[in-house]
C-alpha cells in the first residue's frame with residue numbers, strides 16, 4: 001500500500017503537513033484513484049468515516065472545540081483544541097507496517113481511551129483525567145489557529161456543466177475567481193485551434209466544444225456557489241456540530 005507523501009514532522013512540529021499533488025485517496029493516501037474521486041474505494045471511505053466517528057467519544061471527553069486529523073508516511077496525528085484552552089494537544093503515533101492510517105488512528109484512539117479509563121479507575125475525576133492527558137500531549141509551539149477551519153467556497157455545477165468544464169479542460173478552481181468569464185473564453189479559443197474543421201479538426205468535437213462554451217457562459221450569468229468549512233490537507237472536526245469534514 002502506498003501512503004501520503006506529506007513531509008515528515010520533525011522534532012519541532014509547528015503545523016500540519018500541506019497536501020501534495022497528484023490527488024491521493026483521503027483515507028489511505030494511495031495515488032491509485034480514479035479522476036474526480038476522493039477515495040480509492042467505497043470500503044476505504046467507510047473505514048475512515050467509521051474511525052473518525054469512533055473518535056467523537058474521546059473528543060467529547062476532551063471537550064474539544066476543534067480537532068484535526070492527518071497522516072504522513074511515518075505518523076498518524078490527531079490535534080485537539082479544547083474549548084477552555086488556547087493550546088493544542090497533539091496525539092501522535094507511528095504508522096505500523098502494512099496498515100492503513102485509519103487502523104493506526106483507531107489504535108491511537110483506543111490507547112488514549114484506555115489511558116483515560118485507567119486514570120478514572122484509579123480514583124481520578126473524569127475532568128482531571130482529561131486534563132492530565134491533554135497536558136501530557138500539550139504542544140505550545142503549534143498555532144491554535146491552524147486547526148480552525150476556513151469556509152471554502154466552491155462553484156455549484158450540474159452534471160452537464162461539469163462535463164462541459166471537462167471539455168474546455170478547466171478545473172472548478174478556474175470558476176472560483178472573478179476572472180471566470182475570461183478563463184472560459186481563453187480555454188475555448190485554445191481548444192478551438194485544435195478542433196476547428198478548417199485546421200483538420202473533427203466537426204463533432206468542435207460542435208461539442210462550442211456547446212460547452214455556450215453552456216459555461218450561461219453559468220457565468222448567474223454563478224452559484226456552495227461553501228463548507230474545512231482544512232487544507234487535514235480532516236477537521238468542529239465540536240459545536242460534532243462533525244468531521246474531509247480535507248480540501
Ligand SMILES: [Zn+2]
Nearest residue numbers: 025028040044
Ligand atoms: Zn484508499
